[in-house]
Amino acid sequence: MKVTKYSGEVVTFEKDKLKKSLFKSGACEADVNRVLETIEKQLYDGIPTKKIYKMAFQLLKKIDNVHAAKYNLRSAIMALGPAGFYFEKFIAKLFQMEGFETMTNLTLNGKCVSHELDVLLRKDEKISMVECKFHSSQDAKTDVKVPMYILSRFNDLAVNEYSLFNQNTKISKCRIVTNNRFTEDAIQFATCSNMELLSWNYPVGNSLKNKVDFYHIYPVTALTTLTLLEKDKLLTQNIITAKELLTNKEWLNKIGLSQTRIKNVLKETNQLCNILKH
Template identity: 55%
Template sequence: MMKIIKHSGHKVPFDKEKLKSSLKRSGASSDLIKESLAEIEKQMYDGITTKEIYKLAFEILKKASSGHAARYNIRLALQMLGPAGFFFEKFISKLYAADGFKTKLNLTLQGKCVSHEVDIAVMKNNKITMIECKFHGSKEGSSDVKVPMYILSRFNDLKAIKHTIFSNSETIDSCIIVTNNRFTKDAQDFANCSGISILSWDYPQDNNLKNIIDRRALYPITCLTTLSMIEKEKLLILDQILVKDLISAPDSLSKIGLSQNRIKNILNEAAEICKHR
């Protein structure tokens, strides 16, 4: 069986079904998926890296549709919300706001013992949840058991007293930890045992980040293939986080100095990405 090399340097057997699933998630048709797999397999060799396979798939999809390529690019697009992860926190806040939550970012709250910086607080049905974001700048980074252990102690200190977040005299009812990559098995087990919720690229199985993003078409602007990285950074600074933001507020594209022809191409790609769902 052909072996491929992961980002970590480990050699693993090539998983055709995994590649097929990622192509399907891009919105590609059955025929395009079949053609793409055939073309990729034709160019593969023992010891090819996952990065090279990704590049092959991306280029094939881009020739067919920039929208397919953009959706295939989601995980890398989340990594582009760094390097510090502040824009990733804004992105997560947008996901919750789209689901009807009130949100606040970057809070400093006094606990029973010490004060704590909280990435995001969200409220729905008068229940408040604190959200802590763990951003990883590379695909192989993962959050281990120390992360939920540490955040549990902070949550326990904060939930012990009342706060002023959205109004006066509020309590924090629950805690969620979100990462753009993965949690280790120990981290998952500890979180589940201690009552903390966790959300990652592929966990929980049926309601993970990739599913939420696809289901609600809440794509980060960093997935767009018609924008350069510098242009993406300029838009993020203008608080344009989601592709949907660009469609509803296209003036931001003029603000960063793009021509009308470029703007038209970018908005066409944005519409194609969101139309998929």
């Protein structure tokens, strides 16, 4: 059986790969097998992987909203676009979970030119700059030209001293974060240049997906009990993560949700953020 990827490439359908992704959502073996059995009956040669993904998501949603939300994580992060402004804020909040102080969306003068920076971090008196490369397509990759370009910006900035986080200091580290993947050349160049990378699947075992799952800091766009319009309304009010809804519950009422729907959204949020057990 052949399937068509997002890029248009035709490849062999890998049942085990789909099964693994379903297990990662937290679904039990019986539920995973039920979803697989239903999907297999609807497969045809050349079926788009996007359609398979959508079927799996809808089937999981009928079983458990939280499983569906976790399965949909990559798309939920992609929904922080299209420009990536909310993605930068989400990444800042993720680093906050790791004990960093953060600043976002600022401009600093380098030795030669000024630079717009996505995120700045401070921890143990050391300052890092973070450049976020957001992609709106699942098949897009961040290639070697990106770390080469960002390294030149870092070198221009690293020369000067700045007043940041209430101290006069220099920027000593450079990081690049993407919601998709890096090419092998990009990883090799960044490693050689002492730049830290974070992507959907890198570093292995400590990737963006791993960190989101570990800290239970899911974007508000992951919630299955909200519509796209409702999610957009929350993002414009700087409600970026699902956890923030728990301390800003009034916004669910402000965007027009009924009390019954508010109860359902908060139940999913609590379970997704590991506050309540299923």
